[in-house]
Amino acid sequence: MDTGSFAHQFAQQIVNGVSLGSIYALIALGYTMIYGIIKLINFAHGDIYMLGAYIGFVAITKAGLPFLPALIVSMIGAALAGIIIERIAYRPMRNAPRIAALITAIGVSFFLENGMILLVSPQPRTFPPVFAPTVYNIGGIVVNNQQILILVSALLLMLALTYIVNRTKAGKAMRAVSYDADAAKLMGIDTDRVISTTFALGSALAAAAGVLVGIYYNSIDPLMGMMPGIKAFIAAVVGGIGILPGAMLGGIIMGLVEAMVSGFFSSTYRDAAAFAILILILLYKPTGLLGKNVKEKV
């Protein structure tokens, strides 16, 4: 098969795009849940992803844990961090003007980034090889096992999350609070606890993405969460904010677009393309691809 042909290039870029997109999807899931429930763009979410990567790094290098336990430790650690941040910085801002809450979120994000720079230095850290990457060559298209792992993990976690949200009581509570917080309170739901749980779940997912990315790209640094965080938010919006499968879909779309723009146009306009998609979606289908139209009442 001619490795230079358009079809081949296209197929390879699809593989690249899907693996990139799965990472965005994992982060976007957390974003969409948090926004759905307290209507706040958690700017710090990308930094939780970074935090998760570092916790995983410490777990693997200092505590010598193998992959799966390290992943779980990282998810738990990030969940705790998410709960603490929500408790300290976001809960008091629930009734404050939106712009103040947004600034607080940005403040938390900068605090995490610069705090980490202070703590661990801006030098990138490398993950020790946790499993040897094996490369599969399918008719000239290159896929490696780590890409497959990321895609599979993202799918599994999304299924788990969907199960929790749709089939459990806790999930029902989350849906109730995101629909109408006051009414949920009247029905006896402890909204504070539900919100904390949401933050915990979202942060755990972001941490999982962080660890997987650390292994995949082999390097982590304190500023690694900025761009992926924003792109994941865009992914969540593209799919429909507050809708879980939407986040997954949005993530994959963002990954594919990025791969296509880099592969067929110019790599330097990747980020610009991501924002362009956001603006297009917001102008023509603001509730997202999977969203339903809700009229605003006065």
Added chain:
Amino acid sequence: MKSLRQSLHKQDLLGLGLMVILFAVFYFLFDEEILDDYWETNVILILINIIMAVSLNLINGLTGQFSIGHAGFMAVGAYTSAIITVKLGMDFPIALIVATVSAAFLGFLIGMPTLRLNGDYLAIATLGLGEIIRIAILNIDYVGGASGFMGIPRLTTFPIAFWIMVFVVYFIKNFKNSADGRACLAIRENEIAAETMGINTTKYKVMAFTIGAGFAGTAGALFSHYYYIAHPASFTFMRSFDVLTMVVLGGLGSISGSISGAVLLTAISAALADYPEWRMVIYSIVLIVLMLNRPQGIFGNKELSLKMFQSIKLGGGSRGGTAQSE
């Protein structure tokens, strides 16, 4: 409302008089070298930041739109003015005008489609646009690309920066007190209600955005002509965020607030220069604490005014001031 107009008029003259005195004092200090270069650099930076903060306040505070990409407009002003003076060899006043107009024009182009969005979405969209502008500049070799635009002459002096700042502040103050300004306030308070009352919300939102962007361009021109260089690294999200912080710290909707915010934050940044790594961490902690405990900022949405002093004199003195609110 004759008495109101009279009292406003009196206040304007008083303010203007204060400005002249301030100018004379600082000019003397700089001229006689009592205040050294370091002071001059910081004072000019404060003046530029005041223009940025006040122009952003027009968009975020007065009209209630969430714009966090202000650095992009500053960049446009910085670069276009540099092209005028360096590449085309024209004078600084022309460069300033071109900077303001081009940034305003970009603001208009961007504002038209995106101001249909609201709240958080607009925030992310403006963030994205600020980044797109920066990335675009990074890739245009005519203006230096990643190396930046070097060799810009230092044409910004203290008098120029000072009086432009005064002009911008008065312009926006008068806008705020005009019918257009009140339309913007109405949009901020409740957009749907304003629309129902017959205010063309899109027109005023775009207007505010355009004017705000234009003055950011002016600030950008002053900036690049003071620091000898225009570089994409100076116009990142960090700068947009800095300006936003100044506005929120001072109080959204309050012009005196934006001025105070700009002065305070620039001074703090300079003061913390001895602790570089800690600076950002301290900055963010102070910001979070401030947001948690006084989210309305220093002035809330009220202005520094004679009434405020009068109420203090009368011994009643709650800090916020009375009738002179919007």
Added chain:
Amino acid sequence: MLQKCEQVRIISVACKADRLLSLHGSPARNLKKAKVLLMKAWKKAVGALAMTTLVASMFTGCGKKDAAKKDSGNEIKIGALFELTGNVANYGKSTYKGVQLAVEQINAKGGINGKKIKLVEADNKSEPSESGNAATKLITKDKVSVIIGPATSGCVSAATPVVTNSKVPLMAPVATAPGITVDEKGKVRPFIFRACFTDPFQGKLMAKFAVETLKLKNIAIFYDSSSDYSKGLMDVFGKTLEEKGGKVVGKEAFLAKDQDFKSALTKLKASNPEALYVPGYYEEVSKIIKQAREVGLTCPILGSDGWDSPKLAQIAGGEALNGTYFTSAYSAQDKDPHVQQFIKDYKAKFNEEPDTFAIHAYDGTLAVAEAIKQAGTTDGTKIADALSKIKDLQVATGKYTLDKDHNPVSGGIIIEMKDGVQTFKQKITL
């Protein structure tokens, strides 16, 4: 499913009920009220405290203006202006470390003409305008005699007018843009000096190596379009390659801090290059090489001195790095005792291997110290004069001599990566 208005009514009734009940003032309610009031007072207090802290810190900055004299008798003040925070903090800090090591060693030997060096650090936040600010501060407030740094060319350019006006020499240890020491009209900038290669020099070296030694013709380039270092090298390499009869078969760009390069690499692979030239810094290059091998690019990969760091092999892995070469001013394997001593001292002080930034900063600092010694004074013009006259000063990377353009005269070395270890391949000159 209650209608929204129904819900609102229920809530308002509930609130009224709550208020009615609270009027009775049961002890539990009173406690709650007290707690609420306390919270409010606490918030006001913290808010006021935060405000006063902010205002107070404003004035501490002014307070520090106490008499900083240029020559406080037995101290020589040198400013260290670097990117300590911000996007390129990584490289700025590394460079600063090299300076710190040099100063420590000089002071241990008694200083310069008996006077100890005092390093005054200043951060430019990786931003040119802050660079100008910081330079002004170092010169007017801290009264330094010389400034070392910044690391990036853009920040050096921003500081140049400030130092030139105040006649304070500036040593740029690792900035590579040619325009730093020589302006567009070809005139040398009297107060700016360099301690490393320039881009044109390095780019030509690698092109020569590729064509003459490796006998390669069709080369693709993958460069960092957000770095003038990388763009400069890309430019010169491409031109020199074509002059020597080769061809640039593909050109793609990435941005600093990017993580995923597979899409662009896949595109480059389709142009069937015999080699890939990736001039850039190790943070991105390491990932690029790793991912290049993963998409099936097995050709040799060529680079520049920005690759030089222990992190390169850590991130990319030894196997991926086989068949890669980069240009450098020195080799860690060089048996020359000066290089070895530097590496040993650096490891002892900082507990890590040095990289190219640190070693050049070390050299630059030694040159500055020597110039101050020769000049015998802290007068900027005299120090600049002494610096420009330095010949054959022994520094870590060899002998330091400045040419008439204030750039160091040096040859180059090609380093080959073998199993993750830098090995000396050959010396190369133009």
